[in-house]
Amino acid sequence: MPVTADQFKSALRRWASGVSVLTTLREGGIQGITVSSFCSLSLNPPLILACIDKKARSHALISRHRAFAINVLRAGQERLSELAAGHAGERGNWLEGFPHRKAATGAPILDDCLAWFDCSLETLHDGGDHTIFVGRVEAAGHSEGRPLLYCDGDYHRMAESRPKSHKEPRGAE
Numbered sequence: 580m581p582v583t584a585d586q587f588k589s590a591l592r593r594w595a596s597g598v599s600v601l602t603t604l605r606e607g608g609i610q611g612i613t614v615s616s617f618c619s620l621s622l623n624p625p626l627i628l629a630c631i632d633k634k635a636r637s638h639a640l641i642s643r644h645r646a647f648a649i650n651v652l653r654a655g656q657e658r659l660s661e662l663a664a665g666h667a668g669e670r671g672n673w674l675e676g677f678p679h680r681k682a683a684t685g686a687p688i689l690d691d692c693l694a695w696f697d698c699s700l701e702t703l704h705d706g707g708d709h710t711i712f713v714g715r716v717e718a719a720g721h722s723e724g725r726p727l728l729y730c731d732g733d734y735h736r737m738a739e740s741r742p743k744s745h746k747e748p749r750g751a752e
């Protein structure tokens with residue numbers, strides 16, 4: 580028997596991820612979309628991927644500009660995530676008033692995020708109702724802090740991690 584939509588979504592809700600906002604340029608400013616499907620793909624060449632709903636407004640903008648940035652959110656940036664998820668209406672996705680800068684491709688990189696990847700569009704692949712956008716990382720950076728997490732339809736923060744020196748040596752567990 581094929582999987583039902585409810586079974587599929589319920590199982591997916593158990594998957595924990597970080598939260599990122601993919602940014603592109605729209606006429607007059609920034610377009611943001613909250614994305615948990617961000618993933619590293621290759622070290623050499625440096626590639627990442629993100630899966631974007633074909634109905635999302637960002638979809639056409641990425642294809643048109645052939646560039647985008649991935650902004651990895653830090654703990655405390657829940658409001659930014661909600662805006663870019665469209666939960667405050669279309670203008671929320673415009674991320675008006677968010678300080679930003681440009682690196683190599685011209686895609687907008689948001690200030691105060693935990694990490695960022697400035698990407699030119701390498702290739703894209705069909706993925707059902709989504710498209711897999713593969714980005715070549717032209718520039719990247721990070722700052723100190725903890726990531727924002729998402730699981731079971733809600734935001735979470737990372738528990739205090741054990742100091743590295745206290746971790747068991749490999750094979751000892």
Ligand SMILES: Cc1cc2nc3c(=O)[nH]c(=O)nc-3n(C[C@H](O)[C@H](O)[C@H](O)COP(=O)(O)O)c2cc1C
Nearest residue numbers: 613614615616630631632635636637664665672729
């Ligand atoms: C935590 C979280 C993760 C999300 N991840 C994705 C994703 O990976 N791909 C996607 O297409 N939409 C994802 N969404 C939904 C989009 O952010 C949402 O549909 C967005 O408003 C689409 O904007 P647009 O139509 O203006 O481009 C996610 C939403 C949330 C809250």
